[in-house]
């Protein structure tokens with residue numbers, strides 16, 4: 451992903467290492483299955499994930515941070531399909547959730563509750579109740595007001611609540627403004643200066659078990675310096691709390707580790723792990739991280755068919771059957787995802803620029819994936835594939851314009867299966883069957 455206004459189409463450089471490969475005739479294969487075959491069976495558009503790549507990513511990250519004993523909780527919001535979650539849960543991965551719905555998904559995927567961390571700035575009473583009943587590992591609390599509600603629910607349920615306070619360390623994650631979460635004016639976390647008093651007061655409440663601190667500074671972080679700053683601040687706070695006589699057993703270091711693409715290199719895992727070790731490694735705390743994008747981002751693509759090609763101001767426009775409702779990131783964050791043709795690019799007319807603008811069918815101008823170079827002559831019926839959309843792709847999809855909710859497919863070696871069927875207009879209309887009218891119970895006057 452990059453914000454460059456035009457992205458070069460490149461053949462994937464590290465094809466041999468990646469699950470998305472070019473097979474016979476240059477056609478794209480997901481592991482060992484031709485994408486066009488999946489398109490024939492499932493129809494387009496569809497997301498396609500590689501089970502093998504997910505397992506590999508988990509194993510690589512786990513190995514990188516093993517020396518500091520870090521456990522990994524996948525941020526469910528990045529890719530919430532229960533079949534994806536189950537793939538990770540089977541490897542021993544925990545889950546970071548931000549709603550009762552995500553908790554239901556994590557549990558349905560077979561995650562043991564003691565591997566679930568409940569984050570989020572606006573948990574409802576019902577969600578807190580459900581989480582305590584389920585026996586989650588910890589709740590990351592983001593305000594005094596939330597702490598009071600958690601304590602009240604803990605009293606009602608007679609279940610002592612394991613609490614980490616989410617710290618706002620006032621660190622700029624040096625990423626897109628909309629996914630920056632730990633600057634002073636952010637809605638997230640508790641200002642670092644307020645933590646000691648709050649931690650002390652909370653430690654005195656019998657309904658609460660203060661287990662530690664959490665931090666999450668933002669997403670798609672490529673420069674690792676902000677992690678160092680945030681975790682150093684966290685370490686300082688742990689020492690201060692311990693000096694004050696409080697126990698701090700656990701540190702949740704958050705997610706945010708970014709991924710590279712063919713334009714920008716991703717961060718170095720060894721360096722990431724070294725920063726963890728250097729900043730919080732010697733505190734004797736049980737550590738965890740909450741990566742979403744790093745684990746699933748590069749394990750998914752979105753395949754779409756070109757419906758029409760038209761011209762606008764001298765540039766060819768490919769109108770595809772995927773739209774901003776299927777992949778919101780370009781419309782929402784001006785994000786760019788590499789686009790691949792299924793087969794070699796066709797030559798363009800001599801003298802023309804090899805540039806093609808890709809748009810979806812939705813009736814607003816933001817439904818525009820941008821201009822791409824090097825795709826060659828694109829024709830109706832072609833399959834175009836957005837790469838690196840396994841995080842915040844399908845998870846953010848909607849049915850805007852009464853379009854179908856996009857299908858999801860999981861490939862594992864020689865096999866594939868639909869793991870979310872395309873939700874159709876029939877499904878949508880079903881939800882809109884009106885219920886009986888309600889009337890005011892106690893009309894006034």
Ligand code: LLP
Pocket residue numbers: 525528546569570629666668669670671704705706707740741742743744779783841842
């Ligand atoms: N932990 C917490 C508390 C979070 O809020 C998030 C993401 C994560 C972990 C995982 O962050 P990751 O490792 O995936 O960067 N929709 C945006 C991304 C929003 C991220 C929100 N929080 C996008 O498409 O870029």
